[in-house]
Amino acid sequence: MAHGEDRDQTGDRATAHRSPSWSTVPTSRAPDQPAAGADDGVTPVAVAADELVEIAARILVTAGSPEPAARAVAVSLVESDLVGHDSHGVRRLVPYVDAVRGGMIDPSADPVVRRRHRATAVVDGRRGFGQLAARLAVTEARDLAREYGVGVVTIGNCNHIGRLGEYVQTLAETDAVGLAFCNIDPTVAPYGGRERRLGTNPLAWSAPRADGRPPVVVDFATSAIAEGKLALSLARQERVGTGLLVDAEGRDSTDPADFYTGGALLPFGQHKGYGLSVMIEIVGGLLSGAGVSSLPGYDNTNGTVLIAIDIETFVPVSGFRSRSEEFCRLLGDTAPAVDTDPGPDGVLVPGEKEARTRAARISEGITLAPSTWRELAELPGGPELPGVPVPVPHPRNRADGAAPSPEENPDDTGGPRAPA
Ligand SMILES: NC(=O)c1ccc[n+]([C@@H]2O[C@H](COP(=O)([O-])OP(=O)(O)OC[C@H]3O[C@@H](n4cnc5c(N)ncnc54)[C@H](O)[C@@H]3O)[C@@H](O)[C@H]2O)c1
CATH class of the missing domain: 3.30.1370.60 (Malate/L-lactate/L-sulpholactate dehydrogenase, NADPH binding domain)
Incomplete structure (x- = not known):
């Protein structure tokens, strides 16, 4: 049976309580516990993308990857962080290393x-x-x-x-x-x-x-909603909109916890x-x-x-x-709707949001959630002092050392994923 896969008595997959795999980010916290925040003892810092690549590559080399392969995977992960899809960024190293340990990923394999x-x-x-x-x-x-x-x-x-x-x-x-x-x-x-x-x-x-x-x-x-975004709402003890998930009995739900107790996304x-x-x-x-x-x-x-x-x-x-x-210019020039606020950037062309986020993060650095730093620090080859982000801060790091608000960094929830 594949890593991360359970079956119930009927032979169907028991999906309500799946083991962690590379596809879900395991968490030591139960779904109803709050997300890690500033009281982790970790001061968030913005880190330059190339520094984050070095950290990620070191973790992957320590896990058994040859240097060029480790670097290629690291670049892909950091690119996700750069464009704002932190849910697919370096925080994935935690389940990846776990999958290497579990024998599901061969870190030295070449395709x-x-x-x-x-x-x-x-x-x-x-x-x-x-x-x-x-x-x-x-x-x-x-x-x-x-x-x-x-x-x-x-x-x-x-x-x-x-x-x-x-x-x-x-x-x-x-x-x-x-x-x-x-x-x-x-x-x-x-x-x-x-x-x-x-x-x-x-x-x-x-x-x-x-x-x-x-x-x-x-x-x-x-x-309808990425699981990582559901986790953010759960961590903030917020309800989500309608039409995104059902609970285990199939009722429409706006409570993200219902997904983690046997419900399903829509x-x-x-x-x-x-x-x-x-x-x-x-x-x-x-x-x-x-x-x-x-x-x-x-x-x-x-x-x-x-x-x-x-x-x-x-x-x-x-x-x-x-x-x-x-x-694309015609699309961008579209007059905004009255009831659907497109946001401060107006009407965007698909891909523009990521391109803008990338430009900003190249310039300002990437600020990861404290929980992500803590998890990276706990990996072999990770930042040396557990709980403390040791990489060289990006020169334009925030003077106040403040964590980004969820609005600034909505994908990096630091929140719980599917329960183990
Ligand atoms: N490998 C896997 O198994 C797997 C599974 C699921 C998702 N993913 C990845 O997760 C990432 C996030 O997925 P998601 O569903 O959360 O994406 P999302 O809901 O954030 O949508 C992103 C897309 O919508 C566009 N977009 C966002 N706001 C826009 C706006 N205002 N106007 C116009 N276009 C806009 C973006 O440019 C992009 O094309 C993706 O990169 C996806 O490939 C991977």
Whole structure:
């Protein structure tokens, strides 16, 4: 049985109390305990991204990874922190190291291209870090798309690939359209149901813009709320909106604790998000060989499909870029709605929020939650003094040493995840 997988008496997966795996961040706190905060004895500091890469790489090397592989995984994780998806940043090192210890991740494994046929390839992650397999798949898909116009690559046997936006963005930066999706262990109920049958099954899609603008990157889970954001609400003892989860009896709930006591997340967009998630389970899970996450035989990895479309094969890239840029500017110039406040930035194009966060964090450094520092310090190879963030502070570190408010850093909840 795969690490992190339990079965109940009926043979179904017992999803209410799953063991921690790379897909959920374990916590020593019960779901009803408050999130760690300033009283951790940890003073939050903003750390430069390259310093955080060094820390993450050291932890991974100590866990058994060769230096280049450790650095590649570290860069992927820190990129997630940089763009504001801290839920997929360096805090994932805790479950990753745990999965190495449990034998689920082989830290020294190199992914390989197992098979090539026409415009397709099959990448075998060899149970190593998923980021390495996904990076290899990006290179492979791009090469195939140059030769055939399109490249379709599946990734199996690969553990957690992290933030999908990274991979499609790389493709868009080389004049391709990128599409990626994958399944993951079940936490989401089908539309109209109450049991966990689907993963949060993310989808990412990218296209280049012009004038040096970062690409359009659509990248999200197909659940109505990310589990990490639910944890934040739980830690703040806040209710969430309606339509996001059901409790164990299938009643609509606004109490995040109900998820952690046997409830389920709901798909976004009712039957529409549900439909997308179903297809990601079937196509991602089955083409990759990972399996459907709620059926016996699922191998507890991100069953992934990655597609690259070479733009020049179809139309001149310059024309595609300039029209896509024109359209994105038109979107950004849209007059704001009356009842839906788009926020201080006005109407955004997908990918812009991440690009702005990245620019700010490159300049100001990355401020992690105290609980994340504490957890990193406890890992072998982590920051030396437990509970104290020792890395060199970013020169533009806050003078007051204050922790970011949840509004400033909403993804880094420091809060509880699925219970062990
Ligand atoms: N590997 C896995 O198993 C796995 C599973 C689930 C999620 N993830 C990753 O988690 C990350 C977070 O997912 P999420 O569902 O919380 O994402 P999210 O809800 O934060 O949505 C992010 C997307 O929405 C866009 N966006 C955000 N605000 C916008 C606005 N005001 N206007 C226009 N566009 C806007 C962003 O640019 C981005 O494309 C993703 O990177 C995803 O790939 C990975």
